[in-house]
Amino acid sequence: MPERGEARRLSETAPRRIITVMAMSGVLVMAFILLFLLREGMPILKGASITELATGRLWYPVSAPPLFGMMPLIAGSLAVTLTSSALAIPFGVALALFLTEICPKRISGFFKITLEILGFLPSVVLGFIGMVVIAPFLQVRLELLSGLNLMNASMLLGVMILPTVATLSEESLHAVPQSQRDASYALGATRCETMFKVVLPGASRGIAQAAILGLMRALGETMVVLMASGGAALLPQSVFDPVRPLTSAIAAEMGETSVGSAHYHALFFMGCILLLFTLALNMLVIKIESRGEAD
């Protein structure tokens, strides 16, 4: 029956083709993101060179003439990212160690759910907590002009990335073979020694990945820094100075610019910078991962 064979072949190839084409829309989305970010961001280079943009210290996008010095914003982004990571990464690894090595099995499920719920908290809620709880507290206790500053945003960002770091580290600690722990105990090591000299080094690759992914989330997080970092485009001198990271500048100013203006292009250029940083970190994670598979 040639006709039936024909129909059957079509009923096989059609879904295959449709699924392949639909799956490729992921590639298309990614390509469009790169294309449109560059298309809208690059025109700013007509008016100023990259070095002028990156090293200029004055961000006055609506003055006449506008000044697009992005250094304070980039410094702000780096400052919040590094401060929050310095707080959250060791803490997250500690939580992971606790969950895999110390916590009794019966209650570890409860703590994992706690972490997961913390990760589900919308960032706008944490930003709100920063405004109404942490800011007044810092302001009164440390006698600051404003409690909305680098420290406030970093603490909240730390809370945001903590679940990511802890969960991913926990997975990699979990993957360390039990036999290695047993060998360590058999040699007379204490649990503390086993944790820090056997389990942790054994999972170093996974923990490095978790740390980078945490860093990446902190760099790209918007609402918390928009609401809690103070928003001053200045180079921070201390952790209690207000900052204006790239993400918060984009979020705060995009609503007020007209499409196609220099300011609009400058904000897209900042988006390109963020994109570049996160994609580079992402590549680093992929590289660490593939090296791990090769071993």
Place this chain on the structure above:
Amino acid sequence: MKETVNHEAVSEGFPMSGLSKSSDMGPVRPGYALWRKAADSLSTFLLWAAMAFVATVLCSILSFLAARGGGSLSWEFVTEPPRNGMTEGGIVTPIVGTLQLIFVSMCFAFPVGVTTAVYFNEYARGGALKNTLRLAMRSLASIPSVVLGLFGLAFFCAFLRFGASLLSAGLTLGCMVLPTIVTASETALANVPQDYRDAAHALGATEWQTIYGVVLPSAFPGIITGGILSVGRVAGETAPIMFTGAVYFAPGFARNLFDSVMALPYHVYVLATAGTNIERTTPLQYGTILVLLAVVLGISMVGMAARSRLRKDVL
């Protein structure tokens, strides 16, 4: 089993320090065994304290918000639109807007995400195409949400001329959760035993018949669970919708895809920062946050519960 190891056995120097005492393995500081035991106890204590601290932080955030906002919750609050310059009335407009955004984003992300996972798990045989797609998905997952918002503005709003609308914002959110759905669906598909596929093939089923009739139905609960968890994320995100379709105030619900919408997370931001009358809107702020948390955490917990049931079934 690590539970069977007696961690206290080390205290009297057995066996490591016992060795060093009885043989010439070099000088041992006095009290070394004691120090090791102290370090062990200290590390245990500190790690317990770290976890307890995190649990306390979460509980105090939730209870603080519940205590402040509990009073403003009422039936009117969730069924009436904002009134009088958003200083009175309820929040039904942003609630409906958030539901509409969830619907639009899932209409895009769910089918595309599931088919991508089917492609990865059932069709792709390796090669450049698969690697490119894999890389694209990984990169997409890493993009900051505000950059996705910029993309949505440049592509959906401006280039495709959708304007600041429900459609633009929903599609932007869809791009954001696409990688999550792909990963979840892939895991679900990979958990379908190979035996099922072999059995279907042995009965004469073609590749597509096997996928459609056997693999997808078995993976369905897992796929849905992943979908529910990503709905929770869509409901809580603010940055991607700020310039693509969410507005400060809308007089009513979005009637079609090209209307702009109010959304719960953006409403929280607006009330908290742009209010000219902070005292009068304070109850509204806490009330809105509680509703947002109820929606986001409610959806996420349904997903978590479904996932844990699923894991029990698998075992």
